Amino acid sequence: FLREIPFTQGGLKIEGRVAYVEQDPIIFSGTVKSNILFGLEYNPTLYKTVVRACNLLPDFDQLDNKDETLVGEKGITLSGGQKARISLARALYSQSDIYLFDDPLSAVDSKVGRHLFNYAIRGQMLKDKVVVLVTHHLNYAKESDRVLLFSEGKIIGDGTFDELRVMENNLFSKFKEIEDEEEKRKSTHKYSTLVKCSSNNGEKEKEEKG
DSSP, X not given: OOOOSOOSSSOOOOOSOEEEEOSSXXXXXXXXXXXXXXXXXXXXXXXXXXXXXXXXXXXXXXXXXXXXOEEOGGGXXXXXXXXXXXXXXXXXXXXXXXXXXXXXXXGSOHHHHHHHIIIIISSGGGTTSEEEEEOOOHHHHTTOSOEEEEETTEEEEEEOHHHHHTSSOSHHHHHHHHHHHHHHHHXXXXXXXXXXXXXXXXXXXXXXXX
C-alpha cells in the first residue's frame, strides 16, 4: 500500500486514498488541532465526531488551551497514548478510502483501546472503508471480518478467527502470552504511579502539619 517494499513479480493496484497510522506516531510542532486537521479545511461537525471517536475530549479538558494548546517538536509535551490518538484522529479526519493501522492500540490501556476499537476503528465513520489493523490482541482479532496470521514475515493463515484457531499452530497461544505480559506491564506501571502519588501526598500532609 505504501510502496515502500519493491515486489519482484505480479502487480500492485490501489484505488482510492490511503491513510496510515504508524506505531510510532509523528507529531508536528503546532497546536493539537493543526496536527489533526493536517492542512485540511476545518469542518466543525466532522472534527467533533473524530475527537469523540478518538476519546480526545478528556485530554482537551486537561490541556491549558484545549485543542489550541501548542505541542513541542515530535509531541514532546504529550504522552504516548495522546500522540497515538491524535495520529488516529488525523487519519479519520482525512476521510480516506483505505486505512492502515499499525498497532495503534498498544499505546493505550484496555479501556481506552476498547473505546477506540468500537468507535474509531469499527465505528460508523469507517463502516464502508477498507481497514487493515495490525495487532497482537486476540480480542480485537476475534471481531475482525478476516484475519491474516503472520510468522517470520510469511502468511501462514488466512480466514476468519474461528477458522484459524483450529489450525495446527501455537501462534495464538503465543499472542495470548504477549497480550497478558503487556497488560501486566501496564497494570504494574499504573500501580507504581499511584503509589508514588500517594507517597507525595503523604509528604505534603506532613509538611503542612509541621
